[in-house]
Structure formats: structure tokens, C-alpha cells
Amino acid sequence: MAEADRSTFIVADDHPLFREALIHAVHNCVPDAEVLEAESLATLYDVVESNPDADLLFLDLNMPGVSGFSALAYMRNNHGSMPTVIVSAVDDPAVIRRAIHHGASGFIPKSSPVRMIEAAIESILQGEVWLPENVELSGGGLDSEEARVAAAMSSLTPHQFRVLMMLGEGLLNKQIAYVLGVSEATIKAHVTAILRKMNVTNRTQAVLAVQRLNAQDAVLVE
Amino acid sequence: MAEADRSTFIVADDHPLFREALIHAVHNCVPDAEVLEAESLATLYDVVESNPDADLLFLDLNMPGVSGFSALAYMRNNHGSMPTVIVSAVDDPAVIRRAIHHGASGFIPKSSPVRMIEAAIESILQGEVWLPENVELSGGGLDSEEARVAAAMSSLTPHQFRVLMMLGEGLLNKQIAYVLGVSEATIKAHVTAILRKMNVTNRTQAVLAVQRLNAQDAVLVE
């Protein structure tokens, strides 16, 4: 579907108005750009999978289905070549730093003025990493525990990742099986694989690990 | 154990240095005060239970065993007459507001200068609610969902609360039984009661509800 001669952008954000604003900014930078939208994690999967060659993904850090860095870890693993910019209402420097360490190509606070967003797009399209003013990537990398969890999540297959996200909503295997249209036995197999890769012994622990990864405060991370 | 003629204070914080500083401040305000310490949730249970008439509890919002407002909800329920001051490195006004709405008698940022901490202690001992400068309790109360979860947790018995906290560490019923020195059947009975009170259908959902209550960022709360 993705045409080779047109730039393709994907905007993943659950807020329609902000999506629109972002699309507008993109068109100002690249007039003939094709812009696809995703308002949830589920649609993001589809859009990304059917457009694996998109030039840039704008990803809200706080979408229904995943909060935080889980979706970023997913993109990093399954579509590592697609640059991903985090767009977020949060502007805590620690969060920004973690986003970059998790592989984001940039970070755009939702409070940014339009022309700054456009400048960010230009910059990132040239392969640079864009950060808000006054933010520096000082200090070392991620917390070792956080890096471990992120690495584990990156090793998950797409199906396993989707199952893990649904575990994080407190769904039963049976419910997940129904949503994904497969048998419960299949989901159990996925769960077992997830537990092994994440080095935990039950689903509750897996969910907790994801929650810690996604936390955007100093408390659970620390 | 608590003597009627001496003021008793409890300092619950996992950071020894800060505990010491706090104790020092207390002694400056009330020279003959008896000050008890707790460095974890487990010891806090014991200290509070054996000193139910303490005059004031200093509670770190981020202790090993519980992060966030769970411990506050516990105190509110089981020792409602004991004033509890939240002490925290976080100074987000939203967090402060939520702490007060969850029944705290005050909020002391860890960054406060000593004399301000002493002023806070004086003020709270007089029955007033103490807040950092520049913070107002504007607007309404808690998010309805958050209030619902807090109310549910407040309805838990002490044992049920401890079991819930251990569920939040991903432990099996068998493991919880071993730690608490009771049979697994007892834990199952507690878990069933917890699920009913919290209006969820399985332990993972119960854990998620606690996580949302404890979250100190805008993401999970929103």
C-alpha cells in the first residue's frame, strides 16, 4: 500500500483534535505526505503492519491499551527501522531521557507551539534526534532493571506482545483468545512463552513488570 | 506500651538518614517525645499496632512494600484517629492534593528546610492541616474511580490488607500463607473477600486497581 514516491507518516494519538493539529503540521513540512491515523494500540498494530515502510511514526506516550514505553519497545523490536517520535503531555526531563534511551528519535511535548513542532519534524526527517529546549541527555542510560524488562519485551513476538498488553488489562486467557480469534490453548502457550522471556513465574508478576516500565513517575522506577 | 504522659511519634521511612533528621526535628519541637521508627511496611504494622495511641505518624509515600496511597488508606481505616503526615520526595501539587483527600493531616516535601519541617510539626500537632507553600486544595475531590478504590481498600480488614499488598508483589497463595504463618485455605478466604470488596473478578485486576491508586503520575490516573 505504501507508495515509494510519497512520504508516509503515521500519527498515533487518542485525541482527535491533537491528531488533526499534528497532521496539519506534517503537511506544512511535506505537502504531499500521506498521513495515516491510529487512535488506539489495536489500530496502530494494523496500520504499522500494513505500512512497514512509513517514514515516521508519531506516538503518544499515553494511549488506551498501553501507557508508557511498552509501545515504544514494541516498535523498536518489530519495526526498528521506522523512526518513532514520542508525543506527550508529560514533559518531565527524566521521562524524555528514558524515551530516547528506549529508542525514540525525538520527543515533542504537546505544549509545543506549532512552528516548533514543524521544526522538530524537519529535524527528525534529516535523521537527527530532536529534544525540547533545556533538556539534555545527561548521565548514563536506563536503570538496569528497566533495561532488563525493556530487553525482555523487545524479544517478544508481535502476538506475544499483544497478549502481554491484554494481560495488563486484567483479561482472562479465554477473553484474550476470543478477541484474537484463536483457541485458549494458544493463548496459554503465548503466556508461557512470555513468562519465560520476562523471567517471571506468573501473569501478575509480568503485569507488574510492565507497569514499572510504563511508570512515568519517580516512585516505581527509582 | 505508649505512655499517657509523653507524646509518641512514629517515623516510617526507608531512608535511615532522613529518619534521623526527622527525629531530630521532632525533638526540637517536643523535647521529651518518644519517637518510634519503621523502615518497612511490615514493621510499620507492628509499631502502629502496639502503639495505637501515637500522636502523629510520619509516613513516606514511597516505602518498600507499598508505594503511594495504599498505606495511607490503611491508616485511615484501621487507625483513623492517628494523624498521619505524608513525607515525600515528590512535590507534585496533584499528589499533595490527593494525599490530603485520602485523609493525610499534612504534606511535607523532603526538600523542606528543617525549620519549615518544625513549623509543620507544630502546626499539625495543633490539629491543622499543613501544606507546602504555593499549594492550594483547589477544585473538587478525588477522581471517582480513585475514590471508589480507596473506599474499597478502606473496607479491608488488617489481614486482608496485608494479603492484598502481597498479591501486589505477585506472590502465590501458598507463599503468602507461609509468610503469614497460616494455612493456604485462610489466604484463599482472604483473597475471595478482597476480590468481593474491590469488586473485581481476579487477583490481577485487584493488583491493577492498587497500582492505579498508587500511581503518582498523570498517566494512570488521568
Next chain:
DNA sequence: GCCCTGATTCGACTTTTGGCTAATGGCAAC
């Protein structure tokens, strides 16, 4: 083509969970 790897799928089996009943003892309020 053929082989190999890994993802996905699934059924059979074991363990853990959770609901229900029932019985015991302690403790506090009425």
C-alpha cells in the same frame, strides 16, 4: 528443491485460583 529455524497453533495434563459450605474460637457491642 530441501533443510532448518522460529512463530503459531493446539490438545492433554498438572497446578493454582476462586467460590461455596461449614465449623471453630476470639472479641466486642448490645
Next chain:
DNA sequence: GTTGCCATTAGCCAAAAGTCGAATCAGGGC
């Protein structure tokens, strides 16, 4: 004392969770 509520436990049962082994399928390398 009686009436609750809580904590404790057992036993039973159904459902859910988790493990194992195996079949199928797709893609890449030879």
C-alpha cells in the same frame, strides 16, 4: 448472655492458569 464480625481451617468443586509435547506453516539459506 447473645449476637455479630473476624480469623482460621477443611473439604469439595469448577474454572483458570500454566507446562509439555507435537503438528503446522512460513521464510531464509544452501
